[in-house]
Amino acid sequence: MKEKILAAMSGGVDSSASALLLLEQGYDVAGVTMALYDQGDLGKSTRSCCSADDISDARSVCSRLGIEHYVFNMGDTFHRQVIDRFIAGYACGQTPNPCIDCNRYVKFDALLRRAEDVGCWRIATGHYARIEYDHACERILLKTACDQHKDQSYVLYSMTQQQLARVKFPLGELTKQQTRALAERASLRNADKPDSQDICFVPDGDYAAFIQRTTGNPPEPGAFLDAEGNCIGTHRGLVHYTVGQRKGLGFAFPEPHYVCAKDAAHNTVTIGTKEALFSRRLTAEDCNWIAVEQLTRPMRVQAKIRYGQEGQPAMLFPSETGRVIVEFDQPQRAISPGQATVWYDGDVVIGGGTIAF
Numbered sequence: 001m002k003e004k005i006l007a008a009m010s011g012g013v014d015s016s017a018s019a020l021l022l023l024e025q026g027y028d029v030a031g032v033t034m035a036l037y038d039q040g041d042l043g044k045s046t047r048s049c050c051s052a053d054d055i056s057d058a059r060s061v062c063s064r065l066g067i068e069h070y071v072f073n074m075g076d077t078f079h080r081q082v083i084d085r086f087i088a089g090y091a092c093g094q095t096p097n098p099c100i101d102c103n104r105y106v107k108f109d110a111l112l113r114r115a116e117d118v119g120c121w122r123i124a125t126g127h128y129a130r131i132e133y134d135h136a137c138e139r140i141l142l143k144t145a146c147d148q149h150k151d152q153s154y155v156l157y158s159m160t161q162q163q164l165a166r167v168k169f170p171l172g173e174l175t176k177q178q179t180r181a182l183a184e185r186a187s188l189r190n191a192d193k194p195d196s197q198d199i200c201f202v203p204d205g206d207y208a209a210f211i212q213r214t215t216g217n218p219p220e221p222g223a224f225l226d227a228e229g230n231c232i233g234t235h236r237g238l239v240h241y242t243v244g245q246r247k248g249l250g251f252a253f254p255e256p257h258y259v260c261a262k263d264a265a266h267n268t269v270t271i272g273t274k275e276a277l278f279s280r281r282l283t284a285e286d287c288n289w290i291a292v293e294q295l296t297r298p299m300r301v302q303a304k305i306r307y308g309q310e311g312q313p314a315m316l317f318p319s320e321t322g323r324v325i326v327e328f329d330q331p332q333r334a335i336s337p338g339q340a341t342v343w344y345d346g347d348v349v350i351g352g353g354t355i356a357f
Contacts, residue, residue: 001028002026002027002028003027003028003121003122004027004028004029004030004119004120005022005027005028005029005030005120005122005123005124005168006029006030006031006032006070006111006115006118006120006122006123006124007019007022007029007030007031007032007123007124007125008032008033008034008107008111008123008124008125008126009031009032009033009058009061009062009069010033010054010058010126010196011033011053011054011055011056011057011058011061011190011193012054012057012126012190012193012195012196013179013180013183013188013190013191013192013193014126014127014128014171014179014195015058015125015126016057016058016061016126016183016188016190017126017170017171017174017179017180017182017183017188018124018125018126018169018170018171019031019061019062019065019067019124020065020182020183020186020188021170021171021182022124022168022170023065023067025170029065029067030067030068030069030070030118030120031058031061031062031065031067031068031069031070032069032070032071032072032111032114032115032118033054033055033058033059033069033070033071033072034071034072034074034078034106034107034111035055035071035072035073035074035075036074036075036078036082036106036200036201037075037078037079037083037201055071057189057190057193060189060190061188061189061190064186064187064188064189065186070118072111072114074106074110074111074114077105077106077110078102078106081101081102081104081105081106081110082098082101082102082105082106082201083098083201083214085098085101086098086101087211087214087215089338090207090211090238090239091238091239091264092264093238093262093263093264093337094336094337094338094339095242095243095336095337095338095339096338096339097155097307097338097339097340098199098201099155099199100155100157100158100340103155103156103158103159104158104159107123107125108158108159108163108167109163111123112163112166112167121166122166122167122168123166123167123168124167124168124169124170125167125169126169126170126171127152127155127156127169127171127172128145128147128150128151128152128169128171128172128174128176129142129143129144129145129151129152129153129156129169129172130142130143130144130145130146130169130172130173130347131143131164131167131168131169131172134291137291137292139161139290139291139292139293140161140164140165140290141290141291141348141349142156142157142159142164142290142291142348142349143172143347143348143349144344144347144349145171145172145173146172146173146174146175147174147175147176149176150175150176153342153344153349154304154307154308154340154342154352155307155340156349157288157290157340157342157349157351157352158288158352159288159290160288161290164290180192207239208236208237208239208240211239212239218237219236219237219238219239219240220237220238220267221234221235221236221237222234222235222237222238222266222267222268222269223235223266223267223268223269224249224251224268224269224270224271225268225269225270225271226270226271226272227260227270227272227273227276229270232251232271233250233251235268235269238262238264238267238269241259241262241269242259242336243259243260243261243262243277243334243335243336243337244258244259244277244333244334244336245258245259246258246259249271251271255273255274256273256274257271257272257273258271258272258273258274258276258277258334259271260272260276260277262337277333277334278331278332278333279331279332279335280327280328280329280330280331280332281325281326281327281328282305282325282326282332282335282341282355282356282357283319283323283324283325283326283355283356283357284323284324284325284326284341284352284353284354284355284356285322285323285324285353285354285356286353286354287322287323287324287351287352287353288351288352288353289350289351290349290350290351291345291348291349291350291351292350292351294318295316295318295324295351296318297318298315298316298317298318299315299316299343299350300313300314300315300316301314301315301316301343301344301345301350302314302343302344302345302346303316303326303328303341303342303343303344304341304342304343304344305332305335305336305339305340305341305355306336306339311344312328312329312330312332313328313329313330314326314327314328314329314343315327316343316350323353323356324353326341326343335355336355337355337356337357338354338355339354339355340352340353340354340355341353341354341355
């Protein structure tokens, strides 16, 4: 009998082409779209994802391919594990990455468990990344996509060995152009659909307004500090700022100034010149290891501190607390607590963690 695989389908071209490839490879495929929230209060955005229109697109593609289509209501899980974490991150002065939390807690946790309800042990997604088994180290490896411009391994670093064993990324060997061409040949309605760009639950990009609307609590103003710790003004609330931000500070200096740090305990935002943004060192927590079981000694890697960044030469140092100290060869700009740092050896993801400070 053919193996049945549940293809996560967001309504976009990538996940649709992924389902098509699985069919061509001989799998018994069923599609699933996750209903994550009620978009009634989010406004309209063609650059978002997971909307009612996206569910309709996914259903249409499944009909075209002749496969089953399910809709799983995962709104409670999404709100608890993604939206609540997003809000809590900003409240404590961080800059969170909700896409990583969605992968970690929804797609490759909750969805994997739900897949068994419809007879599927394995799921597939439209991520651009590769999964390979390494016989030498007897571990399943997460590797970068062949199309480095579309590589999404950064947002997948939290995957475990158990999850990697049950997931397929059919697009890992393809370029985006090849993916669209595949969808066009199959006459899929979303072959030319634009990629989603925004955080799906904040389609207008106004994080502060979303947080205030969701919590009912307006941001609390606090002190702007200079590099010496002197109060030089009043900020509009921590949620309005992120490390590296230049616009919207409300100051006129002889030279450009940027947000250099946020302190939730004292509700302060420190600003300074470009030079103050650079640092060679960070500490990561909540670390996950893929290529190795754990870090027992210093390791040479290429490290990223944001999505789309080219890996930078660095050393990893273990600590007794389980945290990891990352020291870069060259100073890095705007290291932001709450974002992920992901570590590579060539095209292999070693692991990653959340930037603590």
